[in-house]
Amino acid sequence: xxxxxxxxxxxxxxxxxxxxxxxxxxxxxxxxxxxxxxxxxxxxxxxxxxxxxxxxxxxxxxxxxxxxxxxxxxxxxxxxxxxxxxxxxxxxxxxxxxxxxxxxxxxxxxxxxxxxxxxxxxxxxxxxxxxxxxxxxxxxxxxxxxxxxxxxxxxxxxxxxxxxxxxxxxxxxxxxxxxxxxxxxxxxxxxxxxxxxxxxxxxxxxxxxxxxxxxxxxxxxxxxxxxxxxxxxxxxxxxxxxxxxxxxxxxxxxxxxxxxxxxxxxxxxxxxxxxxxxxxxxxxxxxxxxxxxxxxxxxxxxxxxxxxxxxxxxxxxxxxxxxxxxxxxxxxxxxxxxxxxxxxxxxxxxxxxxxxxxxxxxxxxxxxxxxxxxxxxxxxxxxxxxxxxxxxxxxx
Amino acid sequence: xxxxxxxxxxxxxxxxxxxxxxxxxxxxxxxxxxxxxxxxxxxxxxxxxxxxxxxxxxxxxxxxxxxxxxxxxxxxxxxxxxxxxxxxxxxxxxxxxxxxxxxxxxxxxxxxxxxxxxxxxxxxxxxxxxxxxxxxxxxxxxxxxxxxxxxxxxxxxxxxxxxxxxxxxxxxxxxxxxxxxxxxxxxxxxxxxxxxxxxxxxxxxxxxxxxxxxxxxxxxxxxxxxxxxxxxxxxxxxxxxxxxxxxxxxxxxxxxxxxxxxxxxxxxxxxxxxxxxxxxxxxxxxxxxxxxxxxxxxxxxxxxxxxxxxxxxxxxxxxxxxxxxxx
Numbered sequence: 001x002x003x004x005x006x007x008x009x010x011x012x013x014x015x016x017x018x019x020x021x022x023x024x025x026x027x028x029x030x031x032x033x034x035x036x037x038x039x040x041x042x043x044x045x046x047x048x049x050x051x052x053x054x055x056x057x058x059x060x061x062x063x064x065x066x067x068x069x070x071x072x073x074x075x076x077x078x079x080x081x082x083x084x085x086x087x088x089x090x091x092x093x094x095x096x097x098x099x100x101x102x103x104x105x106x107x108x109x110x111x112x113x114x115x116x117x118x119x120x121x122x123x124x125x126x127x128x129x130x131x132x133x134x135x136x137x138x139x140x141x142x143x144x145x146x147x148x149x150x151x152x153x154x155x156x157x158x159x160x161x162x163x164x165x166x167x168x169x170x171x172x173x174x175x176x177x178x179x180x181x182x183x184x185x186x187x188x189x190x191x192x193x194x195x196x197x198x199x200x201x202x203x204x205x206x207x208x209x210x211x212x213x214x215x216x217x218x219x220x221x222x223x224x225x226x227x228x229x230x231x232x233x234x235x236x237x238x239x240x241x242x243x244x245x246x247x248x249x250x251x252x253x254x255x256x257x258x259x260x261x262x263x264x265x266x267x268x269x270x271x272x273x274x275x276x277x278x279x280x281x282x283x284x285x286x287x288x289x290x291x292x293x294x295x296x297x298x299x300x301x302x303x304x305x306x307x308x309x310x311x312x313x314x315x316x317x318x319x320x321x322x323x324x325x326x327x328x329x330x331x332x333x334x335x336x337x338x339x340x341x342x343x344x345x346x347x348x349x350x351x352x353x354x355x356x357x358x359x360x361x362x363x364x365x366x367x368x369x370x371x372x373x374x375x376x377x378x379x380x381x382x383x384x385x386x387x388x389x390x391x392x393x394x395x396x
Numbered sequence: 397x398x399x400x401x402x403x404x405x406x407x408x409x410x411x412x413x414x415x416x417x418x419x420x421x422x423x424x425x426x427x428x429x430x431x432x433x434x435x436x437x438x439x440x441x442x443x444x445x446x447x448x449x450x451x452x453x454x455x456x457x458x459x460x461x462x463x464x465x466x467x468x469x470x471x472x473x474x475x476x477x478x479x480x481x482x483x484x485x486x487x488x489x490x491x492x493x494x495x496x497x498x499x500x501x502x503x504x505x506x507x508x509x510x511x512x513x514x515x516x517x518x519x520x521x522x523x524x525x526x527x528x529x530x531x532x533x534x535x536x537x538x539x540x541x542x543x544x545x546x547x548x549x550x551x552x553x554x555x556x557x558x559x560x561x562x563x564x565x566x567x568x569x570x571x572x573x574x575x576x577x578x579x580x581x582x583x584x585x586x587x588x589x590x591x592x593x594x595x596x597x598x599x600x601x602x603x604x605x606x607x608x609x610x611x612x613x614x615x616x617x618x619x620x621x622x623x624x625x626x627x628x629x630x631x632x633x634x635x636x637x638x639x640x641x642x643x644x645x646x647x648x649x650x651x652x653x654x655x656x657x658x659x660x661x662x663x664x665x666x667x668x669x670x671x672x673x674x675x676x677x678x679x680x681x682x683x684x685x686x687x688x689x690x691x692x693x694x695x696x697x698x699x700x701x702x703x704x705x706x707x708x709x710x711x712x713x714x715x716x717x718x719x720x721x722x723x
Contacts (some may be wrong), residue, residue, distance in 0.1 A: 072624055094623040094624045095623050095624070095625075095627055095628055101620075101621075103617050103620070105615070105617055107615065107620065107621035109621070109636060110618075110640070120627075121625035124626035124627050124631065168625070169624075
């Protein structure tokens with residue numbers, strides 16, 4: 001075996017979704033869910049692989065929770081099929097699925113202590129008593145709650161409750177763990193810490209995690225892959241970097257992070273170089289950006305650039321290959337580790353000619369200097385520049 | 397600075413106005429600092445005047461001697477010849493209750509009837525309350541209204557209506573004879589069965605409403621969590637729903653049990669002379685025998701019998717109030 005193929009196999013082991021031959025662990029095929037006239041989930045196709053930490057990301061009402069509830073068995077798809085590990089689960093009731101869920105509210109039984117809460121699922125499976133005791137103790141020590149077995153849920157802090165809920169869902173060793181907004185109820189500090197604990201735990205146990213979240217940062221840090229949902233549909237599936245760096249639509253780009261856009265028209269398409277040239281009124285010469293397969297010369301297109309990919313300087317950048325704009329700092333927000341600048345570029349914006357000045361471009365920059373030594377201030381004239389291949393083409 | 401002339405005497409009206417003003421200011425200061433006490437004093441005063449005072453009057457009568465007079469009992473405190481103050485307390489009435497087997501038997505029978513009725517109300521009311529909670533929101537309000545609807549008619553009228561239904565020539569017997577199932581009327585009225593029917597019918601809402609209030613607060617995701625962890629619906633019910641509705645069960649059971657034990661109208665109208673309950677005995681002592689002291693003693697004894705369940709109710713109520721205990 002050559003080293004090249006072994007490297008490729010490793011890639012497939014870690015990223016099975018790149019391997020056309022890999023068999024998905026969970027298959028969601030043509031699933032829709034309607035409540036009366038309202039369509040909560042519409043024609044969703046999704047393959048999730050064993051050991052993934054997969055996020056369903058979207059705003060409220062986008063259908064992500066309904067999709068999760070269909071995986072848990074609390075809802076039945078109106079049409080479509082769900083299989084888990086090659087077993088058809090479309091109609092199976094929740095108590096017959098190899099799946100456990102961690103609820104957003106944690107749903108701990110208030111009349112049982114921590115140990116009884118965790119043991120509940122094992123008792124239902126008629127696991128022998130001494131084995132229940134062993135497994136409960138084991139999982140409680142894993143979430144560092146071994147001292148808290150006799151406490152009632154109302155005697156615990158929010159973070160401790162979250163860990164009990166996690167332990168209760170994991171103790172049955174499910175094939176899939178569903179997590180509904182697992183970190184939403186925690187404060188920011190605890191959330192960051194728990195995020196890493198969750199990732200470590202997942203890696204150690206190898207259980208497939210499916211996380212529902214509205215928090216794009218959470219999805220970015222946790223996930224192997226993200227499915228972005230909107231109005232019941234999945235609008236993009238990809239690895240965090242892919243979804244962030246090459247969002248398919250303006251909606252996704254806006255939902256995940258911030259974005260600056262420029263209207264333009266495609267001048268030429270160079271298939272060999274994988275580039276296309278886009279002319280925008282905001283720029284003096286056409287910009288070369290990575291090609292999108294189905295775009296042709298003459299078509300309208302939108303150029304997009306993330307705020308952190310823009311360089312800002314007082315002097316004109318020398319490199320002529322950069323996309324360059326000049327403007328004035330109109331707003332400045334100091335965030336501690338970084339600052340957000342809003343720069344009004346000279347001239348009229350490309351999209352209109354109403355004489356009210358150019359587009360406002362948002363730039364984020366790390367605070368390399370202490371705030372009292374900051375060299376760009378309000379009303380300063382600045383140059384904005386970026387490498388054109390860091391920008392991308394958006395469709396609406 | 398020259399001393400100010402004393403004008404209070406010259407303008408007496410102004411002085412009075414000043415005094416009124418001062419008094420008002422003092423009062424509003426008092427009200428502002430003591431508003432909590434003032435607010436809470438109102439219900440306490442109410443309870444004192446309308447519950448505690450009558451109770452002590454009844455207690456006083458129970459410790460007196462029956463007389464043919466008006467009022468028909470001996471006074472608690474009297475001025476003897478000369479200056480001596482005499483307090484007469486007689487426990488004969490309570491001794492009488494224990495001596496005469498009839499009273500003890502009647503108390504036991506009352507407790508039996510109210511216990512069985514409570515269990516029946518629970519068995520019927522629990523599924524109804526559960527169904528109402530699970531019903532869609534629109535239907536829920538209509539169903540609740542239907543539970544409360546009987547209260548819009550007089551309790552007495554509704555009990556009388558049962559006489560018409562249960563009588564020998566009543567609705568049920570007429571129907572059964574018309575269909576030919578029976579050819580002689582079945583004895584339904586003036587039986588223990590009729591009393592059970594009347595009590596369960598009358599007190600069922602008092603079971604359903606607290607159960608509903610308790611179940612409504614129950615988090616539906618707890619049932620989902622149980623199901624997710626592998627519990628069949630029946631198991632979920634016995635391990636999650638039932639234990640969490642215990643406060644509602646206790647509240648409903650006591651709201652049925654306590655008044656049913658002392659019930660008078662239902663055993664009198666539907667039980668006739670065949671069913672002995674303490675409420676009826678009390679009525680008899682008071683009205684037919686004109687023996688107020690014995691009647692008062694019967695009432696006090698009933699209260700003592702019911703103190704235990706009332707305290708239980710209190711205990712569960714305060715536990716319900718504790719934040720986060722069940723949720």
